[in-house]
Amino acid sequence: MNTVLASPRFTVSEQNSILNTIGNTPLIHLKQLTARSGIDVFGKLEMANPGGSIKDRTSLSIVEEGIKKGEITPKTTLVESSSGNMAIGLAQVCGYYNIPLVIVVDPKANNHTLKILKAYGVQINTVNKPDKKGGYLGARLNRVKQLLSEIPQSLWTNQYGNRANPHAHYKTMSEITSQLPDVDYVFSATSTCGTLMGCATYIKENNLRTKLIAVDACGSVIFGDAPKERFIPGHGAGLPSQFLNKELVNGVMHISDKECVEGCQKLLKTESILAGGSSGAVVSAFLKRAPSLHKEGKCVLILCDRGERYLDTIYNEAWVTKHLK
Template sequence: MRKIARDILDTIGNTPLVHLSRFFGKEHVYAKLESANPAGSMKDRTSHLIVSELLRNGNVMEGGTIVESSSGNMAVGLAQACRFYGLKLKVVVDVNLNKQTHKLLTTYGADVIMVNEPLPDGGFLAARLKKVNELLDTIPGSIWSNQYGNPNNPKAYFAVMEEITNSLSQNLDYLFVATSTCGSLMGCANYIEQNELNTKLIAVDANGSVLFGGRPEKRKIPGHGASVPSQFLDISKIHDVIHVTDLDCIQGCRDLLNKEAILSGGSSGGIVSAYQRYSQRLPEKSTSVLLLPDSGERYLDTVYNDNWVKHIIGNRNFKRDNYQPIKLQNGILGTAI
């Protein structure tokens, strides 16, 4: 029997772990559905822990203002937490923010500040962070929640690992995690290290991201990859990294919907595609978990919109309601570290 939650934030965590048997047959592949969190993504975990700790330590008081930069999910998680705790939120976003997320933010009462132009060095993320500093200088008593450097970001994902390993009786061989701030990635990595697990961590990064030494390029699918280095990333704790394109993300989303009836977000689709390409390297009977950050409801106008894909992403193999598998050189996506 489920417990009665104390409040809405008490429902964060204990998200479903689903066997993807229709997609991958007899393979032991599971999806951790973080979309089941109350504000719709795994960033609910980060937001709640960061905000509650700022309040507990007296860094912000009721009625105070939190400022943050976000590509979407962190903003929504913070908006819910700030609404609950009686805080104001100024969230800096950029033009890649999808319309549904913008509506959610304004509904929660967040003040949305849009950055329209990237900086030459650091792209949209650097431009957003510049605006954050400007706001902190002009809003008395405001504080930056700083998802990019706050140690409570990775700490929030210890609970994710506990939930997964308890469900699988610690029988977890591979964990696939998308990158952005690298908070979730390194939180899982630190848990694996501290608990001396044999789990191998696979980072799923975006083409055009600089996190693993790549060159910055324009990206249209928000929520993964970064145009500036991560303050959390420790490559020595990562077993491997796979890079995915925007189209990989779209294909993965649609494949997951078609085969499992799971409506997932853009970075989740990237993880699905990454697993498909990487599975040829995995030992037989190995157990893998795909940490899926959010649902697809916020991507209906983009990832699941045929016209948007054709005009913004472009693909000569595009067919309505279907994508043909991309053939990669040598059959391999990404590079080993």
């Protein structure tokens, strides 16, 4: 991996731009789910970010932190592994700063996402076989290392280990508490665990009573589940998280791919929100956990992304029947 000294002409933009619309997403009352569960529940609409997902926050934080440190310059090419949303978030930020970007994907990346990346001019590099120990994530990370050795002045943004990832979500939790004071429960999906740990750090440092519930995928190794094939991208992981501190998490729920789809359908039919797979997982986790929650409590579900990218999979009955039934 090579870096060069920062150029004085390459600085973080302070002007009004598309990047200034990242964050400060709406928090809405999910009235139908509230009626169904008996718990006052709200949705943090991260799909309202300009790139369509919570990964916009992560991408902006990582790139602008790299620019400030002088690690990212006009001559830098960025490389990242992504199942979809992080790739789009980076494509947007890199497009604004005119930074070349290479994204490593696997066969589970959906066509809609790939079309968006191509529109941004992103170079797509695909791995076709999973790593024996780390699955497709392990294979993608191996390819990232290979590309760093081949591309001059390249840099790995490393969403899996870059502290700018959880730092971005310190603000996510700050927004939630300003929008809904005295929130009792927050349900957050897991992958890199950046969102989870950013929220956890804010809760701890501000001595909040909020309980943080992690929503992991069945077959994900993050919380020690046995690895197995999964079909819903962006939820769970084949390798342990570098950020996770289990002591800051108040509970974990493992949700199957089928339950992700069921949660997406419930969210669409009850609240008219078309969301992605991890949001469906969070909805299903909340409904399963609701009977044991404090009935006077206030609960927030972090809804990570839009559902349009899953029209050929999660919202396609033939695909669901083939893969999940």
